[in-house]
Amino acid sequence: MKRSDLILIVLVLCLAALPLAGGAYTLRLGTMAAMSCILALSWNVIGGFAGYPSFAAAAFFGLGAYTTGILLGYKVPLWLSLPIAAGLSFALAGLLGAVLLRLRGHYFAIASLALVEVLREIVNHATDLTGGGMGLNIPVTAGTDIMADARFFFYAMWLVLLVTTIAVIAVSSSRLGFGLSCIRQNEAASQMVGLNTTLYKSIAFGLSACFVGAAGGVYAAWVHYIDPTDVFDILYSVKPIVMALIGGLGSSLGVMIGALLYLVLEEVVWRNYIQFHSAVLGALIIALLLFLPHGLTSLRGGLLLRRLRGA
Amino acid sequence: MLAAQVLINALVLGCLYACIAIGFSLVWGVLNVINLAHGSFIVLGAYGAWWLYHAFGIAPWYALAIVAPLFFVFGYAIQRSILNQVIAAPVLVTLTMTFGLDLLLNNVMIYFFTADFRKLTLSPPVGSLSFGGVVVPVDRLIALVLALALTFALYVILRRSRTGRAIVAVRLDRDAATLMGVDVKSIYAIAFGIGAVMAGCAGVLMALIFPISPLVSTAYLTKAFVVCVLGGLGSVSGALAGGLLLALIEGVGSVLFGPALATTLSFVLLIVFLVVRPQGLMGRKGFE
Numbered sequence: 001m002k003r004s005d006l007i008l009i010v011l012v013l014c015l016a017a018l019p020l021a022g023g024a025y026t027l028r029l030g031t032m033a034a035m036s037c038i039l040a041l042s043w044n045v046i047g048g049f050a051g052y053p054s055f056a057a058a059a060f061f062g063l064g065a066y067t068t069g070i071l072l073g074y075k076v077p078l079w080l081s082l083p084i085a086a087g088l089s090f091a092l093a094g095l096l097g098a099v100l101l102r103l104r105g106h107y108f109a110i111a112s113l114a115l116v117e118v119l120r121e122i123v124n125h126a127t128d129l130t131g132g133g134m135g136l137n138i139p140v141t142a143g144t145d146i147m148a149d150a151r152f153f154f155y156a157m158w159l160v161l162l163v164t165t166i167a168v169i170a171v172s173s174s175r176l177g178f179g180l181s182c183i184r185q186n187e188a189a190s191q192m193v194g195l196n197t198t199l200y201k202s203i204a205f206g207l208s209a210c211f212v213g214a215a216g217g218v219y220a221a222w223v224h225y226i227d228p229t230d231v232f233d234i235l236y237s238v239k240p241i242v243m244a245l246i247g248g249l250g251s252s253l254g255v256m257i258g259a260l261l262y263l264v265l266e267e268v269v270w271r272n273y274i275q276f277h278s279a280v281l282g283a284l285i286i287a288l289l290l291f292l293p294h295g296l297t298s299l300r301g302g303l304l305l306r307r308l309r310g311a
Numbered sequence: 312m313l314a315a316q317v318l319i320n321a322l323v324l325g326c327l328y329a330c331i332a333i334g335f336s337l338v339w340g341v342l343n344v345i346n347l348a349h350g351s352f353i354v355l356g357a358y359g360a361w362w363l364y365h366a367f368g369i370a371p372w373y374a375l376a377i378v379a380p381l382f383f384v385f386g387y388a389i390q391r392s393i394l395n396q397v398i399a400a401p402v403l404v405t406l407t408m409t410f411g412l413d414l415l416l417n418n419v420m421i422y423f424f425t426a427d428f429r430k431l432t433l434s435p436p437v438g439s440l441s442f443g444g445v446v447v448p449v450d451r452l453i454a455l456v457l458a459l460a461l462t463f464a465l466y467v468i469l470r471r472s473r474t475g476r477a478i479v480a481v482r483l484d485r486d487a488a489t490l491m492g493v494d495v496k497s498i499y500a501i502a503f504g505i506g507a508v509m510a511g512c513a514g515v516l517m518a519l520i521f522p523i524s525p526l527v528s529t530a531y532l533t534k535a536f537v538v539c540v541l542g543g544l545g546s547v548s549g550a551l552a553g554g555l556l557l558a559l560i561e562g563v564g565s566v567l568f569g570p571a572l573a574t575t576l577s578f579v580l581l582i583v584f585l586v587v588r589p590q591g592l593m594g595r596k597g598f599e
Contacts, residue, residue, distance in 0.1 A: 053403040099586055105402045106345050110536055111585045114578050117533060121575040234529075238410055245407060279418035285411030289404055290396055 356514020
């Protein structure tokens with residue numbers, strides 16, 4: 001295990017102490033933070049390790065949310081619904097991945113975007129099962145006490161984050177992670193030396209989907225009401241990418257820090273400029289890509305100092 | 312009779328789809344950039360038409376002459392100031408960059424125009440023509456003719472003018488074009504400017520027919536995607552074929568399965584095309 005992985009684990013464990021510190025608002029923020037970290041770390045598996053620009057996260061977030069929501073409606077307990085949602089996301093992503101990951105660059109990006117649209121439309125029209133455009137009401141799983149509720153869902157999301165972190169670290173230090181970085185650098189060459197690239201890419205796509213599905217499930221149980229435009233929002237696909245870009249592609253620790261930083265920025269913008277929040281987000285993206293294209297982890301202390309001195 | 316009506320509707324809609332997609336296809340082909348802000352450009356053009364009509368009484372078909380140069384300057388400036396900085400970066404960076412632009416532009420439009428749907432209503436209304444039971448509204452007919460004219464104009468520009476040939480040359484082989492003395496950066500900016508002009512003009516035509524709101528920009532963008540993939544990148548004829556095919560699929564799909572499933576159908580088709588025939592119906596390397 002590398003040092004940065006250790007820091008990552010410590011960071012996640014520290015987050016668990018949050019309920020000691022604050023009230024319901026802090027816990028809501030903490031739950032959002034854990035969710036963002038799950039999305040960003042998951043995206044990094046396919047986007048950062050394997051180098052495939054996937055926009056499919058929203059598809060699996062929505063799939064997980066609806067799977068969990070429907071199962072909870074049939075009185076299946078949450079601890080069972082979440083693994084089912086994750087497993088379903090993994091299976092679907094793995095199968096679709098075997099087909100879609102043959103595409104490269106722009107074409108893969110578009111296909112993954114289209115996946116979100118297809119799933120949303122299907123959910124929209126399967127009115128009997130999902131309630132269609134009217135949305136889905138989800139029975140209350142935790143207690144009725146506000147603080148107990150907030151604490152319960154914070155820990156549920158945090159648990160998913162913990163599993164995600166462990167899985168991501170395991171991937172990056174395993175044969176799979178090595179194979180994925182070979183694929184990113186030169187796919188044809190890695191195929192030539194006998195790497196089963198299709199299998200590796202499918203597993204990576206599946207892994208990047210399953211925790212997102214679980215996070216969607218917790219989200220659905222948490223907010224008690226979901227509708228297709230909410231959980232299949234394309235922003236769930238784009239925000240993890242921005243977070244990863246802030247932190248620096250490929251590095252799990254960087255991505256996680258990027259996610260936390262992004263969340264702080266978003267919260268500040270929401271509070272102060274509600275009218276312009278997405279414009280500020282857009283301007284932030286543009287500025288980031290123009291001035292810091294390799295993310296925060298590309299900044300080294302010494303380099304920064306030299307730059308400051310030079311200026 | 313129903314079949315004839317469906318065909319006519321598909322023809323009109325298909326030409327408009329082609330008009331929406333053609334600028335997108337040009338930018339994608341020449342700059343290798345997917346402009347996610349294309350949908351917002353279209354809506355901005357539609358607001359231009361709406362505003363010119365309601366503030367000054369300028370009819371949309373004249374508004375084209377005002378909107379087009381403004382959009383050229385707009386697109387040229389965006390390309391020169393922002394996109395040229397990241398043009399050589401990986402796909403992910405340019406995609407995220409244009410998404411940021413889209414967020415910014417869309418929010419500004421929501422702020423100034425609100426998210427309400429507006430409709431440009433011509434007074435007096437132009438009415439509709441009827442050929443033995445097949446009804447064609449005149450405003451749609453005008454939009455059809457203008458869309459075809461714009462598409463043809465772009466074709467002529469790319470085919471005949473010196474700049475147009477330079478754009479095609481850059482698309483075919485950037486390095487060779489540079490060696491022949493083509494200023495690639497300025498060609499990029501011009502191509503992006505033309506892409507913006509086509510988006511703005513498509514918006515003006517859309518304003519003639521459909522209600523306008525910043526919220527519909529995604530729908531236009533996804534139409535552009537599907538048309539480009541169906542027809543194939545890199546040719547005016549490809550965009551036209553893709554547009555007509557998409558409109559036909561949507562029209563026939565609506566009649567057979569109901570309008571709700573038509574969108575799903577077109578997206579499923581998009582994925583199938585991407586996997587089976589990524590170069591599209593008429594895709595090839597040159598843009599002409």
